[in-house]
Amino acid sequence: MRGVSIRIAIASGKGGTGKTLVATSLAAAWREALIVDLDVEEPNCYLFFQDGDTTTKKAFRPVPLIDTDKCNYCGRCAEVCEYHAIAVFQKQVMVFDELCHGCGACTLFCPKGAVSEKDHYIGDIVRVQSKGGADLLYGRLKVREASATPLMRQVKREIDVGRSVIVDCPPGTACTAVESIRDSDLCVLVTEPTPFGLHDLKLSLEMTKRLKVPSVVFINKTGLRGPDVARFCAGKKVRVIGELPYEREIAEAYSKGKLIFNSPKYRPAFEALAEAVRQEVRSA
Numbered sequence: 001m002r003g004v005s006i007r008i009a010i011a012s013g014k015g016g017t018g019k020t021l022v023a024t025s026l027a028a029a030w031r032e033a034l035i036v037d038l039d040v041e042e043p044n045c046y047l048f049f050q051d052g053d054t055t056t057k058k059a060f061r062p063v064p065l066i067d068t069d070k071c072n073y074c075g076r077c078a079e080v081c082e083y084h085a086i087a088v089f090q091k092q093v094m095v096f097d098e099l100c101h102g103c104g105a106c107t108l109f110c111p112k113g114a115v116s117e118k119d120h121y122i123g124d125i126v127r128v129q130s131k132g133g134a135d136l137l138y139g140r141l142k143v144r145e146a147s148a149t150p151l152m153r154q155v156k157r158e159i160d161v162g163r164s165v166i167v168d169c170p171p172g173t174a175c176t177a178v179e180s181i182r183d184s185d186l187c188v189l190v191t192e193p194t195p196f197g198l199h200d201l202k203l204s205l206e207m208t209k210r211l212k213v214p215s216v217v218f219i220n221k222t223g224l225r226g227p228d229v230a231r232f233c234a235g236k237k238v239r240v241i242g243e244l245p246y247e248r249e250i251a252e253a254y255s256k257g258k259l260i261f262n263s264p265k266y267r268p269a270f271e272a273l274a275e276a277v278r279q280e281v282r283s284a
Contacts, residue, residue, distance in 0.1 A: 011177060021254055059154045
């Protein structure tokens with residue numbers, strides 16, 4: 001990550017607030033930015049950036065490989081595994097690849113040197129070189145793979161040095177959201193004026209505070225009847241950096257995979273957002 005000029009995380013406490021809508025249009029307004037979709041369990045930024053050359057490479061994580069000729073079935077590997085990915089019986093060792101986190105403890109502590117590592121396929125890393133807009137980098141987790149974080153970390157290592165980066169984060173405040181926001185220069189929290197939206201915004205603000213990442217708020221779907229999110233933010237001294245109205249034409253365009261930024265009616269909102277983000281980062 002070293003050398004990246006600006007890294008902006010676009011996050012939300014709950015799904016469906018418009019996080020990807022904001023991330024894709026902000027990337028288009030930024031022009032030379034790289035948009036990174038770290039919602040690897042269900043990436044969808046590619047729906048808006050399909051006009052370029054695409055390259056794909058496989059991603060792997062290490063899992064234990066037991067040498068039965070050396071193993072004496074002492075059970076030490078199972079004892080040190082924090083994730084219960086190994087079970088040792090009288091004359092058999094079972095490895096549960098889907099539970100393994102690749103920490104290497106079993107290899108390190110095996111007294112007989114009977115544990116090595118093999119590659120376990122976890123998904124793909126995809127890059128789309130745009131023909132005029134923002135470039136895209138994203139991960140695509142293999143179906144039935146239990147942990148998304150290892151793939152997310154590998155995608156982050158593929159980020160071009162020196163690029164401004166817009167990260168489309170997974171929703172929520174769990175491990176995947178933390179991993180995607182960590183080390184960002186700024187987090188834009190997308191919310192909506194609904195009870196769930198405000199509730200999860202509070203959780204997200206607490207998360208970014210603990211991560212020591214400065215945060216601002218973008219209110220989507222303004223006009224809905226619900227809590228006064230702007231008033232809440234003012235009370236917490238959190239800056240509202242932009243907003244977008246609750247209008248049918250936005251939903252229709254978005255459902256067809258069209259960038260909202262390309263609409264003359266809404267483009268000024270994202271151009272203003274891009275400038276506000278730059279100013280926020282400079283003043284941080």
